[in-house]
Amino acid sequence: MTAETTSTRGPETLDRVVIRFAGDSGDGMQLAGDRFTDVSAAFGNDLATLPNFPAEIRAPAGTIAGVSSFQVHISDHDILTPGDSPNVLVAMNPAALKANLQDMPPGSTLLLNEDAFEQRNLDKAGYQANPIEDGSLSAYRIVRVPMTSITLESTKDLGVKPRDAERSKNFFALGLLSWMYTRPIDPIVEWINERFGSKTTVRDANLAAFKAGYHFGETAELFDHPWEVLPADLPPGRYRNITGNVALAYGLIAASQSSKLPIAYASYPITPASDILHELSRHKNFGVRTLQAEDEIGAAGVAVGAAFAGHLGVTATSGPGMDLKAESMGLAVSLELPLIVVDVQRGGPSTGLPTKTEQSDLLAAMYGRHGEAPMPVVAPRSPSHCFEAAFEAARLALKYRTPVILLTDGYLANGSEPWFLPDVEALPDIGVPFADSPNHDGDFWPYLRDPETLARPWAIPGTPGLMHRIGGLEKEDGTGNVNYDPENHEHMVRIRAEKVAGIARDIPPVEVDDPDDADLLVLGWGSTWGSIQAAVRRLRADGKQVAHAHLVHMNPFPSNLGEVLSGYQKILVPEMNLGQLSRLVRAEYLVDARTLSKVQGVPFSATEIEARILEMLDA
Amino acid sequence: MTAETTSTRGPETLDRVVIRFAGDSGDGMQLAGDRFTDVSAAFGNDLATLPNFPAEIRAPAGTIAGVSSFQVHISDHDILTPGDSPNVLVAMNPAALKANLQDMPPGSTLLLNEDAFEQRNLDKAGYQANPIEDGSLSAYRIVRVPMTSITLESTKDLGVKPRDAERSKNFFALGLLSWMYTRPIDPIVEWINERFGSKTTVRDANLAAFKAGYHFGETAELFDHPWEVLPADLPPGRYRNITGNVALAYGLIAASQSSKLPIAYASYPITPASDILHELSRHKNFGVRTLQAEDEIGAAGVAVGAAFAGHLGVTATSGPGMDLKAESMGLAVSLELPLIVVDVQRGGPSTGLPTKTEQSDLLAAMYGRHGEAPMPVVAPRSPSHCFEAAFEAARLALKYRTPVILLTDGYLANGSEPWFLPDVEALPDIGVPFADSPNHDGDFWPYLRDPETLARPWAIPGTPGLMHRIGGLEKEDGTGNVNYDPENHEHMVRIRAEKVAGIARDIPPVEVDDPDDADLLVLGWGSTWGSIQAAVRRLRADGKQVAHAHLVHMNPFPSNLGEVLSGYQKILVPEMNLGQLSRLVRAEYLVDARTLSKVQGVPFSATEIEARILEMLDA
Amino acid sequence: MPDEAVKLSRKDFQSDQEVRWCPGCGDYSILTAVQLLLPELDVKPENLVFVSGIGCAARFPYYMNVYGLHGIHGRAPAIATGIALSRPDLDVWVITGDGDALSIGGNHLIHSLRRNVNFTMLLFNNQIYGLTKGQYSPTSEVGKVTKSTPFGSIDHPFNPVSLALGAEATFVARTHDMDRKHMTETFRRAHAHRGSSFVEVYQNCNVFNDGAFAAVTAKEARPNMLIDLKHGEPIRFGAEGQHGVVVNARGETEIVDVADVGEDRLLVHDEHRDDPSLAFALSRLADTPTVPTPVGVFRDVERPIYEGEVQRQLVGAQEQRGPGDLEALIGSGATWEVGG
Amino acid sequence: MPDEAVKLSRKDFQSDQEVRWCPGCGDYSILTAVQLLLPELDVKPENLVFVSGIGCAARFPYYMNVYGLHGIHGRAPAIATGIALSRPDLDVWVITGDGDALSIGGNHLIHSLRRNVNFTMLLFNNQIYGLTKGQYSPTSEVGKVTKSTPFGSIDHPFNPVSLALGAEATFVARTHDMDRKHMTETFRRAHAHRGSSFVEVYQNCNVFNDGAFAAVTAKEARPNMLIDLKHGEPIRFGAEGQHGVVVNARGETEIVDVADVGEDRLLVHDEHRDDPSLAFALSRLADTPTVPTPVGVFRDVERPIYEGEVQRQLVGAQEQRGPGDLEALIGSGATWEVGG
Numbered sequence A, B: 001m002t003a004e005t006t007s008t009r010g011p012e013t014l015d016r017v018v019i020r021f022a023g024d025s026g027d028g029m030q031l032a033g034d035r036f037t038d039v040s041a042a043f044g045n046d047l048a049t050l051p052n053f054p055a056e057i058r059a060p061a062g063t064i065a066g067v068s069s070f071q072v073h074i075s076d077h078d079i080l081t082p083g084d085s086p087n088v089l090v091a092m093n094p095a096a097l098k099a100n101l102q103d104m105p106p107g108s109t110l111l112l113n114e115d116a117f118e119q120r121n122l123d124k125a126g127y128q129a130n131p132i133e134d135g136s137l138s139a140y141r142i143v144r145v146p147m148t149s150i151t152l153e154s155t156k157d158l159g160v161k162p163r164d165a166e167r168s169k170n171f172f173a174l175g176l177l178s179w180m181y182t183r184p185i186d187p188i189v190e191w192i193n194e195r196f197g198s199k200t201t202v203r204d205a206n207l208a209a210f211k212a213g214y215h216f217g218e219t220a221e222l223f224d225h226p227w228e229v230l231p232a233d234l235p236p237g238r239y240r241n242i243t244g245n246v247a248l249a250y251g252l253i254a255a256s257q258s259s260k261l262p263i264a265y266a267s268y269p270i271t272p273a274s275d276i277l278h279e280l281s282r283h284k285n286f287g288v289r290t291l292q293a294e295d296e297i298g299a300a301g302v303a304v305g306a307a308f309a310g311h312l313g314v315t316a317t318s319g320p321g322m323d324l325k326a327e328s329m330g331l332a333v334s335l336e337l338p339l340i341v342v343d344v345q346r347g348g349p350s351t352g353l354p355t356k357t358e359q360s361d362l363l364a365a366m367y368g369r370h371g372e373a374p375m376p377v378v379a380p381r382s383p384s385h386c387f388e389a390a391f392e393a394a395r396l397a398l399k400y401r402t403p404v405i406l407l408t409d410g411y412l413a414n415g416s417e418p419w420f421l422p423d424v425e426a427l428p429d430i431g432v433p434f435a436d437s438p439n440h441d442g443d444f445w446p447y448l449r450d451p452e453t454l455a456r457p458w459a460i461p462g463t464p465g466l467m468h469r470i471g472g473l474e475k476e477d478g479t480g481n482v483n484y485d486p487e488n489h490e491h492m493v494r495i496r497a498e499k500v501a502g503i504a505r506d507i508p509p510v511e512v513d514d515p516d517d518a519d520l521l522v523l524g525w526g527s528t529w530g531s532i533q534a535a536v537r538r539l540r541a542d543g544k545q546v547a548h549a550h551l552v553h554m555n556p557f558p559s560n561l562g563e564v565l566s567g568y569q570k571i572l573v574p575e576m577n578l579g580q581l582s583r584l585v586r587a588e589y590l591v592d593a594r595t596l597s598k599v600q601g602v603p604f605s606a607t608e609i610e611a612r613i614l615e616m617l618d619a
Numbered sequence C, D: 001m002p003d004e005a006v007k008l009s010r011k012d013f014q015s016d017q018e019v020r021w022c023p024g025c026g027d028y029s030i031l032t033a034v035q036l037l038l039p040e041l042d043v044k045p046e047n048l049v050f051v052s053g054i055g056c057a058a059r060f061p062y063y064m065n066v067y068g069l070h071g072i073h074g075r076a077p078a079i080a081t082g083i084a085l086s087r088p089d090l091d092v093w094v095i096t097g098d099g100d101a102l103s104i105g106g107n108h109l110i111h112s113l114r115r116n117v118n119f120t121m122l123l124f125n126n127q128i129y130g131l132t133k134g135q136y137s138p139t140s141e142v143g144k145v146t147k148s149t150p151f152g153s154i155d156h157p158f159n160p161v162s163l164a165l166g167a168e169a170t171f172v173a174r175t176h177d178m179d180r181k182h183m184t185e186t187f188r189r190a191h192a193h194r195g196s197s198f199v200e201v202y203q204n205c206n207v208f209n210d211g212a213f214a215a216v217t218a219k220e221a222r223p224n225m226l227i228d229l230k231h232g233e234p235i236r237f238g239a240e241g242q243h244g245v246v247v248n249a250r251g252e253t254e255i256v257d258v259a260d261v262g263e264d265r266l267l268v269h270d271e272h273r274d275d276p277s278l279a280f281a282l283s284r285l286a287d288t289p290t291v292p293t294p295v296g297v298f299r300d301v302e303r304p305i306y307e308g309e310v311q312r313q314l315v316g317a318q319e320q321r322g323p324g325d326l327e328a329l330i331g332s333g334a335t336w337e338v339g340g
């Protein structure tokens, strides 16, 4: 916390604070974090969150493997990341403490549920001695709170079984934090009433625990005062907090409305993409058809069929599913039909780290299909930006009649931030006309292209007079008839490539954030945007000169990218992979782009990027 | 034909001749070509062949789509390609003439089955007038032979139904060509006796037609003399003619023998890879297990299972199947098990041109899997070289416990050339010991690596005391236990990459063929070797300076490649794709490699490459 | 029924593409049967979509003057599902082969059948891989010598009718390429069924597996070797209907001489039985087409179709909540105003 | 039977890895049943291989102190086939879930069953996707409300036993996680069978689909709701065996009160019937586990196993041609000498 603590009882004002809720998968830490986030959002803070779940559904209670955490960064100014290191850790048991301690800076606060620090749990977490007593935590500010017992106490008259009552302790913690950071309590009380309205005892227990936590803060002399983080003055307008997966689903629905094409969404569940299916399946009144397929191949096939039939075909998955969809994507490339393929990247290779984030599918998105099968690739840079990126992917798919890959990742998918609600009226019309009449003296030629976009006509079944047959065999340009002629094949291979390359004329040039023309450019893509911006701002605050350019269109690249890169002596590309974007720009522009890799399933901290930039500046 | 024709009746000697047999899919042109090739091989010529089939099983008789051809280049010196343009075209019908005429240089010979040039066939081929009569072929030397009628005549007393007798006309053509180029006839007679021994009437008809063709050449005054192409003086030793698919199958069997590991080959049929399955399934006495799987995913799974169980697991396919095997390859990368994945490349994207050749799967082989999933890639450069390449792929897979991609193509698969039989005694032992005892004080750690190769121990089921469980989730290095620790993941991602990169220390440096140190280097890979060498030799013969380096190891690159490339001012990469190797070397070494693309389903001609080199030399 | 549809003829359904199957291939007669049937049906060409995978059979759509999608190997049922899902107004057909549908496409096949997607699927079973030049298929008999099995195949084959019934198919039938009339009537029934209609068509591949079905489909063989199932009638066959099918005392289905058991003992065929067990039992009378083999409609039952239920949910949602309001959607949940 | 095998106990089969299923998950009792059964079988731990795909169920191999391969989603049957193909000496088990085996893995499942690869497959059917936190599965009942089906699922589910029988499985059984003894005996039988043994295990996912099978597996419900199939015995159930199964006059299988029809009319269960039709009919008695449901062994017949036939061909080839001679092989066909 940046401000100095005073000794008044009134809240002390902070410009920002990073809190991490950590406990057993069963302890409801994600829920506590979500609630704290929502009130803070509604309160007007800027914020960013980082949930972190174990890959197991529910590893044995009390073990390290079972620890689940949720980090939230709230501030009174515009911020970009969930925060490098928490100021406060709420640890519901020893495992939660052990799993998260390495991220806590000296002097930070550890809020411990001391009831949980008994032998069985200490053993499960692999503690020889009780860290609360053995002085090993002396570098921290330890606050011990008997959360379990007070929760039980506060709910004992409600006729809840102790086992169930105990479950409310996350609301106790939430109450305590709400007091500490002077959060409004009514929204949470309302939320509890609404959410648990049906199960009255649960509702009452949660309410009781929440209030107990809040009062405990007031009464127990844990801290001599609370803190407050004032609203941020973000650009005026209406906001909500949103995760990447939900923003992406909304972006697709917006594209559907703006193109007047119903969404046909087929998907096979996979972490971290499943929530897109869950979200879309709730909005059938938008005409959204969702189908849970038998596998990823089936899902891709369904989406291709829907596209042929004139719907906005979409399929989403994560790495392993992308492998399986490759052949169908190649078919869509050959059919030249609009299709959106979403890849929510996670830790690979193979099953890898299913619940962790990574950016290691970029080269697979570019080249992961046999033959010359080019596809545009769009990558959002923040959770809320998934809305725009999804809309853009749809625009390109429809206008150019091509499958498009929308490349997000686990951090964007589950992370959240305030979202400045777009003016839906202002969304462009991205609809494209279906072919409705013959286009070649009386005949219909399905591959007679628009000279400008090179897109072929989209004639959908049900249209009289335009009956045609197409498939994955090479086709004669124009007629679309099967054709094995050597020159025609080369022509088709090249025209498919040109069509995608030509999109560069239809996308904005890459913007360079370079106030004091620097020699070093940080080139980023996707979810590293926040960490890079934060690092760059810090360095500038220290008077250093650094430029930042961030790619959203990965294929084709913006037409000015080569020129931009050639303007810098040093180029650093931070990526959550072994250097995939670097390879692309090196091959394309022969510039000596250097990679900063992090392949750990967690986002870069601004500090990590800052450090590397400094090295390069000094080099 | 390079020599001048004389007027003696004795055979005129030529240094080389290129003959193309063309007819309906039903006309047995592949067979005629094969026979002519085998006698010429046995006769001692150097040679190279290029079969060319339609994608349809059997398009309507007489149509262009149904034309099948076989080109063979025989010579008295060492040659590298099937020849740029034929000296003689044998056309069994009008469609065969029309489909192939554009490849015939003026002055070349057209040997036409005039019986077939009647209205129905002319219509089917889309000829308005009969090209034999309308003078449109005046630029060529036309030889009209009533092949069908003579064949029927010659077989009429054998009690064969006319419809069947007519089938023998390919042997008539073969007989005629055998006379023209003074080929020994006994081998063909024997072959016919052996092959059709059971069906005596067929045998007799074929023999009769063959002899009729031969005698026709002698008696009819078509040519005033025959020609001959003397044996080439190849390096002394034993030779046979071999196609790439058969050589590859033999290479796998050799690897199996040299490693004492039975082959478990699982595959789903696909052109042009199916023949590997057909060949291997015939050699069960070598302990080769072949399984025709339900699909490519199943085939890959079977091969992975076999590898886990201690066999030499192999699976082969072409582009579409590679897409489907991607996820299983990623699993093998994570399991660190030896596996060979063969990709016989064909025209893409999607179903593309199933029977045509292409090199467009290189980038997919490199990056076509989600996550960081590096795999070594080996690419043979000629049909017979598929033997060595398969052996090398097995060596690397076994020694480094990694899946390896063996990247061939349709031209290598079906093309043939004389093969200098290797000394099987001299083949190195590529066997690797199975783990047989605990390796970490009493325990067995499946990921405790060999410090030099970084390979993990291969402990197979059935071995007491080494029971272990592994899978596709990230593993702790050493123990192999499931592990979600961030640092461990980065360590594993990097060590998997280093293991593959380290193979560079274990492969020969790339050799540069550069007699008179040139400024321009032609860098090739795979099947373009012959065309590039031929072009380079021609240019040198004209006193031009050109260097040629050809890659067999595509990943990792030979350790000296960067240095080699930096030694040239100009680098040209001819590829049957849009520039995939160029991208790799540009990204890796920041050299301005230029691409010569040909994506037409047919190999480069030496002339095409020669022309481009000249352009660059003059530029 | 729209008038113009009435006047359609075979050639209205023929495309300008040259048919490219081997001379003598059974595929020709199936194509003819379909092109002759369509004019009799109440369908407009522009509403027809023929979807296929890869194989000789799968080339079928190119020869039809309707909408056609020649997909990738094995995935036709998935692609057809996408078409039907988004456009229930269309008339979707799937043309596939024994390799395309039962080998690589097996998973999509069984799932589309259980979902009861409204399409008509014709599986051209020639017990071989034709397009790839003659490897054995999942319906090839054990011991078959092919390019990939020089020592004979060892896989026990699928019985496509049994597999479809095990996968909850609502319409299952079998016919063969030697009998246009039987094909036509079977296809007509399949098309009339609402939901997934699965039709196995015995098809002769005269190049790589000639005569595979001759023992039952040859004209002279049919009376004694084909058991033509007729709804509501006792199951009997033979030149004089001398043979029949009964369920014996042990509950097992068996073939008998009618003379021995009497007509009333014969099993009466009921296509509409909710329980597929007897249809399944009939499918087991012949494991290979070398013994008396049932043809015709094994099963034809009603079940809600997938896209119909989807439609129901869409309409329901719109009735409940009104048509989607994008502004309301993105503004849902907790929002706040930042003052200017 | 090797002595050391006799002395093995449960813990010899427990790995050092902490079991990571939710408290109360039915998977625990299945794990226990297997770990208790193995010591009784004539197997050495080092010859056991447990293969799985992905899912909660698929974590099973990690907890077994034998060889284990945790593969990728749906592909376990293929991987197991590769192991069995190359090493018939091993004892291969496949652990899978309703999503892993029946959704993404459906094709490998049906093909491995028809090939009769010698493995023992336990399908943990909890009618839900557990690991991905609660979407419906191919065995979920119609109308199920899950994360992916807020308005209720509309896909007609598979009946795993029917599907396996339709796919030519030689051994098909069903048991449930609430009855260790029944599980143990069923697993013992499955293991004893030579060929693919398919066992559906009703498994409770107490987090995402709690009580899915309670109507038939709850202790008090069992007598009247579980029909325990016993070879050679008339099929009857109920506390006093008052109910039974008959094949009625129309050839249909139905449940009756024994009192009404008399014991002799009852269908006698025969696991070894070559014709799977009656086993199939039994599988149709219950489409959802809410009515009387057969458990136990539906089918157990002999058929050559895939890897056995492969072995036979290898041996045959070697007897005919002798062991492979590489030099002879590469020198086969027309060769020629170029003089030095």
Ligand SMILES: Cc1ncc(C[n+]2csc(CCOP(=O)(O)OP(=O)(O)O)c2C)c(N)n1
Pocket (backbone or CB within 6 Å): B268, B269, B270, B271, B296, B320, B321, B324, B351, C054, C055, C056, C057, C058, C073, C096, C097, C098, C099, C100, C101, C124, C126, C128, C129, C130, C131, C132, C137
């Ligand atoms: C992914 C993929 N794998 C394999 C192939 C090769 N292939 C094309 S058709 C076919 C099988 C054809 O058999 P079937 O479905 O019975 O059709 P038929 O040719 O007999 O009519 C195969 C293996 C392919 N095109 N794509």
Ligand SMILES: Cc1ncc(C[n+]2csc(CCOP(=O)(O)OP(=O)(O)O)c2C)c(N)n1
Pocket (backbone or CB within 6 Å): A268, A269, A270, A271, A296, A320, A321, A324, A351, D054, D055, D056, D057, D058, D073, D096, D097, D098, D099, D100, D101, D124, D126, D128, D129, D130, D131, D132, D137
């Ligand atoms: C290719 C691929 N697709 C999807 C997934 C995500 N996934 C993992 S397990 C699973 C389904 C699990 O259900 P089930 O097989 O019934 O096992 P359970 O967890 O219920 O025991 C899914 C969809 C994956 N890991 N890989």
Ligand code: SF4
Pocket (backbone or CB within 6 Å): B057, B058, C020, C021, C022, C024, C025, C026, C027, C056, C057, C126, C130, C131, C204, C205, C206, C207, C208
């Ligand atoms: S190969 Fe067989 S199935 Fe294919 S077209 Fe020829 S005859 Fe017909």
Ligand code: SF4
Pocket (backbone or CB within 6 Å): A057, A058, D020, D021, D022, D024, D025, D026, D027, D056, D057, D126, D130, D131, D204, D205, D206, D207, D208
């Ligand atoms: S989610 Fe369900 S199936 Fe998975 S471990 Fe938990 S209780 Fe068991």
Ligand SMILES: [Mg+2]
Pocket (backbone or CB within 6 Å): C097, C098, C099, C124, C125, C126, C127, C128, C129, C130, C137
């Ligand atoms: Mg077939």
Ligand SMILES: [Mg+2]
Pocket (backbone or CB within 6 Å): D097, D098, D099, D124, D125, D126, D127, D128, D129, D130, D137
């Ligand atoms: Mg499940």
